[in-house]
Amino acid sequence: MVRKIVDVQDLVKTYENGRVKALNGVNLEVYEGDFIAIMGPSGSGKTTLLNIIGGLDRPDSGKVIVDDINLCEVKNLDEFRAKTVGFVFQLHNLIPVLTASENVQIPMFEQCILST
């Protein structure tokens, strides 16, 4: 049986004290081996959805389970971000004072610190 990697249920996320609704009851299931493309116009909530699945942001309500970890129940998502998920940003988001090689090495150092 193919394992469910991402399970999103009734996800809601708003900004500006609820005035802007970025996600309104989104449901999504991603299975191992799937190749998914999320498409939509600018401002439709693609980045918000990915931020929440990647543990960079928290939803207002709903459930997000990634690799059997319920992100809504995890108090601290630092370790999840360091160990479980890799995120390729739309913008490069490199650290300007570091070289390209050092930029690539940062997550590896983080892994070492967490594993020791």
Added chain:
Amino acid sequence: MDEIEELEHVKKAAGVAIGLVSLRDRPYFLVLGVEEEDLPLVGINIVSGTAFSQEDEVIVGEIAAKELDVEVGERLSFGEEEFTVTGIFETGNPYFDKGAVIPLRKLQNMMKLEGYVMMIYVDLEEGTDIEEGCWLIEEMYPDLVTIKSVAEFSEVDRSLEIMSSLSQGVSLLAILIGGLGVMNTMMMSVYERTREIGVLRALGWKRRRVLAMILGESIVLCLFSILLGTLLGLIAIKLLMLSPIIRGFFEPMWATDIFVNSFIVAFTVGLIGGLYPAYRACKLSPAEALRYE
């Protein structure tokens, strides 16, 4: 003066006039006017040569003699007046030892303050309680302030009090500006690097690690600033001491506690200045920080 000498328990009273004259390259040089017989009562001990006996004779303080490189027998010009150095004295008070003493009437004439004295030294009869003596004089002359030792001078001298308050005010202002400066620098650093902090948080950096990074930077900035500030301060003092006017009035003190206190104050201010930006930086969520333009 005579009236004070006639007071109960008073053995002797000596009037002292104080004046500032120009001497060589110094626009201000401290000169005391004291009667020759009153020199011991005023605490002036001749260490070389003799006391003055003529109006055109002067005795020079130990420190002043060294600084001016004068010896007994040499001539000194205070403004337009010429004096012969008859002796070198010491009082133990560095301000007086950086000056000179001439006959009281001569200084009064030079300053056009005939009959005036600025201080009166009083010798009490043996066995008299000093507090009682002070009380007696202040009771008779409410306009006068008595002190028991030269060390108490600063307590009654308003100008010293004002200078001390002014110096404290300037120090407080410096601390405030320094603190705001560090805080502003750290705030700008955090603002400029908000996306960078977002990337690090996205990679799994914990809040306390971001906090430690910002605080660490603040501490390094502080230590560097303390070092640079101390160095600039030392250079500024050396430069100020090149001025004869400043050298005539002030003498730098290199006390360890001043350096230690400055270090503690600067370090604490820097640490507090770095705390708010550090707290703000670690409170940001990664998504929030990455959205920052």
